[in-house]
Amino acid sequence: MTTTLITGANKGLGYETARRLVAAGHTVYLGSRDPERGRRAAAELGARTVALDVTDDASVAAAAEAVAADGGLDVLVNNAGIEGRTDDNAVVGAAGTTAELVRTVFETNVLGLVRVTHAFLPLLQRSPAPVVVNVSSGLASLTRVTTPGTPTHAYPGVAYPASKTAVNMITVQYAKAFPGMRINAVEPGYTATDLNGRTGTQTVAEGAEIIVRMAQVGPDGPTGGFYDVHGPLPW
Ligand SMILES: NC(=O)c1ccc[n+]([C@@H]2O[C@H](COP(=O)([O-])OP(=O)(O)OC[C@H]3O[C@@H](n4cnc5c(N)ncnc54)[C@H](OP(=O)(O)O)[C@@H]3O)[C@@H](O)[C@H]2O)c1
Numbered sequence: 001m002t003t004t005l006i007t008g009a010n011k012g013l014g015y016e017t018a019r020r021l022v023a024a025g026h027t028v029y030l031g032s033r034d035p036e037r038g039r040r041a042a043a044e045l046g047a048r049t050v051a052l053d054v055t056d057d058a059s060v061a062a063a064a065e066a067v068a069a070d071g072g073l074d075v076l077v078n079n080a081g082i083e084g085r086t087d088d089n090a091v092v093g094a095a096g097t098t099a100e101l102v103r104t105v106f107e108t109n110v111l112g113l114v115r116v117t118h119a120f121l122p123l124l125q126r127s128p129a130p131v132v133v134n135v136s137s138g139l140a141s142l143t144r145v146t147t148p149g150t151p152t153h154a155y156p157g158v159a160y161p162a163s164k165t166a167v168n169m170i171t172v173q174y175a176k177a178f179p180g181m182r183i184n185a186v187e188p189g190y191t192a193t194d195l196n197g198r199t200g201t202q203t204v205a206e207g208a209e210i211i212v213r214m215a216q217v218g219p220d221g222p223t224g225g226f227y228d229v230h231g232p233l234p235w
Contacts, residue, residue: 001025001026001027002025002026002027002074002075002129003026003027003028003029003067003070003071003072003073003074003075004021004026004027004028004029004073004074004075004076004077004215005028005029005031005050005063005067005073005075005076005077005120006018006021006028006029006030006031006077006079007031007052007054007077007078007079007080007112007116008031008032008033008054008079008080008081009028009030009031009032009038009041009047009077009079010030010032010034010037010038010040010041011037011041011193011194012191012193012194012195012204013079013135013188013191013193013204013207013208013211014030014031014077014079014080015030015041015045015204016204016205016207016208017077017079017208017211017212017215018030018041018045018047019045020208020212021075021212021215021216022045022046022047024212024216026075026215027048028045028047028048029047029048029049029050029067029073030042030045030047030048030049030050031049031050031051031052031063031080032049032050032051032052033051033052033053033054033059033080035049035051038050038051048070050063050066050067051063052080052116054080054108054112054113054115054116055107055108055111055112055115057115060115060116060119061119063119064119064120064123067120067123068122068123072123072126072127073120073123073124073127073130074124074127074128074129074130074131075130075131075132075133075215076116076117076120076124076131076132076133077132077133077135077211077215078112078113078116078117078132078133078134078135078167079133079135079211080108080112080113081108081109081135081195082104082105082108082109082195083105083157083160083195083196084101084104084105084157084159084160085196085197089196089197089199091155091156091157091160092157092158092159093156093157093158094156094158097157097158097159101159102158102159102162104159105159105160105163106159106162106163106166109160109163109164109166109167110163110166110167110170113134113167113170114170117132117170117174124181125178125180129182129218129219130178130180130181130182131181131182131183131214131215131216131217132174132181132182132183132184133184133186133211133214133215134167134168134170134171134183134184134185134186135185135186135188135211136164136167136168136171136185136186136187136226137160137161137164137187137188138152138187138189138190138228138233139152139155139157139160139161139164140161140164140165140167140168140185140187140226141165141187141226141233141234141235142165142235143234143235144233144234145161151190167185168185168226168235171183171184171185171224171226172224175223175224176224179223181223182214182217182218182219182221182222182223183223183224184214184217184222184223184224184225184226184227185225185226185227186210186211186214186226186227186228187210187226187227187228187233188202188207188208188209188210188211188228189202189206189207189210189228189229190202191203191204191206191207192204193207206229209229210227210228210229213229214227
């Protein structure tokens with residue numbers, strides 16, 4: 001039996017990933033910073049739930065203790081993330097980017113991912129087939145962002161792409177440090193969720209596909225890579 005934790009799974013891509021992994025037979029912990037929203041979502045899916053705010057040391061430590069007490073963890077999906085748009089759903093460009101905005105976005109997308117990974121490492125190391133999926137973005141790709149004529153090149157934001165480039169570097173370094181684990185970064189594609197005011201062009205079913213696939217990778221599968229549904233992506 002494979003036990004899987006997905007952070008930020010009360011809605012969006014995390015929720016859809018939870019749904020699909022429950023269907024695939026995983027015991028799924030649906031992480032949610034709001035316990036009530038987590039309980040509701042878990043009840044809909046037949047999943048377990050654990051209160052987990054990735055920006056909060058005590059919350060993450062308590063979640064790791066709860067999952068450990070129930071028997072451990074095989075798969076960690078670091079999915080929780082924010083884009084840092086304005087209240088009217090505008091992407092903040094370079095001129096409007098403040099240190100405070102970058103701090104807020106990095107606090108969730110980068111420090112949160114490291115905090116959760118660090119807390120659950122001892123459990124993953126006890127698994128016979130540990131897997132980590134870091135939900136990155138195509139906007140993390142320096143190659144794509146610097147290729148004129150692409151939608152990625154046209155994206156004006158600073159904090160969010162920089163945070164996901166950091167996620168990619170963290171993925172590579174962890175994968176080298178833990179060769180017994182399968183640790184990959186994935187790009188779901190532009191998906192209609194609350195993150196982007198539902199402007200994305202894909203459904204959550206399409207977006208979750210690569211997350212679900214990488215969560216099920218076997219011990220001989222890839223590690224230290226960056227993938228979308230079509231295959232490896234340029235860094
Ligand atoms: N949608 C896209 O086009 C797209 C493209 C590429 C990558 N991604 C990535 O996909 C992941 C999921 O995003 P989504 O599109 O599904 O967005 P979403 O619907 O807004 O879901 C984001 C999830 O993260 C949670 N979250 C935010 N801050 C948190 C915190 N401090 N602690 C715990 N959970 C927190 C949210 O919880 P609340 O409900 O409490 O806010 C929510 O459950 C993100 O990492 C995002 O960067 C999305």
